[in-house]
Amino acid sequence: MTARPDLGGSSAPATNPQPTPDRPAPLRAAIALTAVGAALVGLGPLAGLVAPGASAAFAAWPLLLPLALAAPALAAAFAKVGHPATAAALLIGPAVLAPGRLVLDLQFLVNAGRAARPELLRVDTLDAYTPSAGTWLLLAGHVASLVGGLLAVRGIQHGEESAGAHRQGLLTLVLCAGFLAAVAVLMAPFASDDPYLLPNPAVDAPLPVLVGSVLLAVGAPTAAGFFAGAGDPDVARGGLLGLAVALAGIVLPPLVAVAVLDQLTLAWGPVLGLVAVVALATLALPAGRNRSVEATGDLSLPTFTRLIALAAVFALIAGTLALVAAAMPQVEMPFGLRDPSPYPARVLWPAGGLLVLVGGLLLLPRVGRWLRPVLPVVWVVVPLAAAGVLDAVFTAMQAAEAEADYGSWAAGAAVLFAALAAAIAAVAGGVERDDVDLTEMAMHRLVLFPSLVALPLGAGAFSVPVVTASDYTAPGVFTAFSTASWGLVIALAAVVGAAVLAPMCRPQRAAALLCGAALVVSVRVLEYPLTAGRFPDANPGPGLWFGLACTAVLLGTALAAARSRRDPELA
Known part of the structure; x- marks a missing residue:
């Protein structure tokens, strides 16, 4: 059993990541620097963010300052009681989110009136504002938090992993919480009747808000997964706590703003974020338990079958919600105006049916x-299907003051459950690979070359329109980018990932990946017969032919991979 050095300076060998006892200065400097950054973030806006002066919509510094100081305060407390690894990891969590928060706040330099941050600023005119001292203090606070996290990393040395690094059950739950946080930061923080506080989801927000939100959405689940898989329980505990505290600083201010401002109403984004905060903080407790192999024997992990069953249930829920969304109205239009959502909603039928089919088959042993x-x-x-629907809904809401109906909410929920199902299935794949000898794996040329052919075909299928018509510009990846384009980007990334990974997989697994990619492209192809009827002069676009060719290549390659039995152990 690996011994951990105690606070008194024991010389017992340590194999887990531990702050070096002869270098306490980096940790002390990291705590101090992060505390300074927290003070700048909490109090800097009091100096005024813009000129001419405009204040926050409410006195928010009593909330912002404690939220910002929570991480360095907890780090100092853990360091004092003899848990320097926990203290260091606590500072890394906020540092991971600092770049996203920094880019978000760059909006105050570009156009402060569109920041939609009532806890920091509420303008009352359309006149141009210039950044003032408070903006620079706010940005400096994020930089200080980032540098403090880097100093904290220097205080941790890496050794051998402990048995706790393989707790897939904990990892699954943490990844789900991280994904929930990612969804939360991409959604609108609140709804507003105030013409000077107009929030948008990330896809429709100004560029700094979009980029900052994406950085947060990537950083939260990535950091959560990293900390959950850390070999040292102290690092896992501190990292998850720090991430929860940092995320609380993002999602709590909009909730408080809704509570104190009559013009604002609750949106789902901060609510989901708060659930993620509670989940991460709660999961930090079991993550911090030091379970050695000698003390506990074999780890109690969720079996492959249980993970598959859980993924199947989420897939069934996602598919059912997609079908419900297709059957229900998406948007409530003002009297006399045409609803633009029925044709895009038709794509939800094959998408939902496919998820229901896959989920049901996964339950068969x-x-x-x-x-x-x-x-x-x-x-x-x-x-892919929901993005087109939500694009039509958002357009109707902005152009005609329409209201989202139950179908659009069901479509959004379907995306969430589908992503959870995919994440759990991916974790199940990791559990499965733990029992397989992959040392002899090699690139399979039989799969490699057709997969390379499928890559440009797939890019064409999702990058150019499948339907063309006069006076119609289809959403695209490189042109006419809109909410629907995000569905195209996600689908294209999945197809590319499957085509790249398939040649390195066991033959049957490669066949499954390629079949999945072919099904994705097939749904894209079905967009033509399902939606072309809305245009009297609709014609097949080049994306349709790219999609048909890509589907044929992927299915042919999958068939060849399934028949490959050159190495029975890899089949």
Whole structure:
């Protein structure tokens, strides 16, 4: 059993990441620098963010300052009681989110009136504002937090992993919480009747807000997964706590703003974020338990079958929600105006049906193991279809003051459950690979070359329109980028990922990946017969032919991979 050095300076060997006892200065400097950054973030806006002067919509510094100081205060407390690894990791969590928060706040330099941050600023005119001292103090605070996290990393040395690094059950829950946080930061923080506080989801927000939100959405689940898999329980505990505290600083101010300002109403984004905060903080407790192999024996992990069953249930829920969304009205239009959503909603039928089919088959023991790699690819058909629906809904809401109906909410929920199903299926794949000898794995040329051919075909299928008509510009990846384009980007990424990974997988797993990619492209192809009827002069676009060719290549390659039995152990 690995011994951990105590606070008194024991010389027992340590194999887990531990702050070096002869270098306490980096940790002390990290705590001090992070505390300074927290003070700048909490109090800097009091100096005034813009000129001419404009204050916050409410006195928020009593909330912002404690939230910002929570991480360095907890780090100092853990360091004092003899847990320097926990203290260091506590500072790394906020540092991971600092770049996203920094880019978000760059909006005050570009156009402060569109920041939609009532806890920091509320303008009352359309006149141009210039950044003032408070903006620079706010940005400096984020930089200080980032540098403090880097100093904290220097205080941790890496050794051998402990048995706790393989707790897939904890990892699954943490990844789900991290994904929930990612969804939360991409959604609108609140709804508003105030013409000077107009929030938008990330896809419709100004560029700094979009980029900052994406950085937060990537950083939260990535950091959560890293900390959950850390070999040292102290690092896992501190990292998850720090991440929860940093995320609380993002999602709590909008909730408080809704509570104190009559013009604002609650939105789902901060609510989901608060759930993620509570989940991460709660999961930090079991993550911090030091379970050695000698003390506990074999780890109690969720079996492959249980993970597959859980993924199947989420897939069934996602598919059912997509079908419900397709059957229900998406938007409530003002009297006399045409609803633009019925045709895009038709794509939800094959998307939802496909998820229901895959989820049901995953529950069958004989096919579940083979079908498992399909789900992490094919789940993207739900955001592919839902993005087109939500694009129509958002356009109607902005142009005609329409209201979102139950169908659009069901479509959004379907995306969430589909992503959770894919994440759990991916974790199940990791559990499965733990029992397989992959040392002899090699690139399979039989799969490699057709997969390379499928890459440009897939890019064409999602980058150019499948339907063309006069006076119609279809959403695209490189042109006419809109909310619907995000569905195209996600689907294209899944197809590319499957085509790249398939040549390195065991033959049957490669066949499953390629079949999943073919199903995704097929849903894209179905967009033509399902939606072309809305245009009297609709014609097949080049994306349709790219999609048909890509589907044929992927299915042919999958068939060749399934028949490959050159190495029975890899089949």
